[in-house]
Amino acid sequence: MGGLAAPIPVVVCGKAENVGRVVVDGLKPEYEVVLFCLGSEPTAAEVPYILRGTAPPAQSSYIGTGNYAKPPVAVLMGQAWDEAAVAKVKSAIRGVGLRPDASPVIMRNDTSIPTPQPPAPEYTEQLLRRMRDTLGKLVAGEKLDGPEEGVVWY
Numbered sequence: 001m002g003g004l005a006a007p008i009p010v011v012v013c014g015k016a017e018n019v020g021r022v023v024v025d026g027l028k029p030e031y032e033v034v035l036f037c038l039g040s041e042p043t044a045a046e047v048p049y050i051l052r053g054t055a056p057p058a059q060s061s062y063i064g065t066g067n068y069a070k071p072p073v074a075v076l077m078g079q080a081w082d083e084a085a086v087a088k089v090k091s092a093i094r095g096v097g098l099r100p101d102a103s104p105v106i107m108r109n110d111t112s113i114p115t116p117q118p119p120a121p122e123y124t125e126q127l128l129r130r131m132r133d134t135l136g137k138l139v140a141g142e143k144l145d146g147p148e149e150g151v152v153w154y
Helices: 017-027 040-051 083-094 121-139
Strands: 008-014 031-038 074-077 105-108 151-153
Touching: 008 017, 008 040, 008 121, 017 031, 017 121, 031 040, 040 074, 040 083, 074 083, 074 121, 083 105, 105 121, 121 151
Parallel strands: 008 031, 008 074, 074 105, 105 151
Antiparallel strands: none
């Protein structure tokens, strides 16, 4: 295996597992979706546990790997999540008490970009392309702009 980098852990939040499965598989092998959440309430409840390296006592979905050994670098939110949902998840992350540079970045779908509607295959193709592009920049250390501190658009 020498030379192969370990996949980078991320969390993905979506509205439907059928789209989530495609996203989870499409981010491999560079990224490992350790947790997939169905909605902002479950995300806000589940992410603090995995930031502490433990499994949530209850999960909204089990299509992530469940490997919580390393904290996720990002929490990717699908197109269904609005500003209030993002604020709820951001508050839950902040409540863990990590240093800002150790907290995962919230990646929010830029709904101003025309996108096919799910479950069209073109939707997940575009979504994955944008997610991978933004994650690549984040991992490379690029400073990414977003609507607020700790949140970036993809």
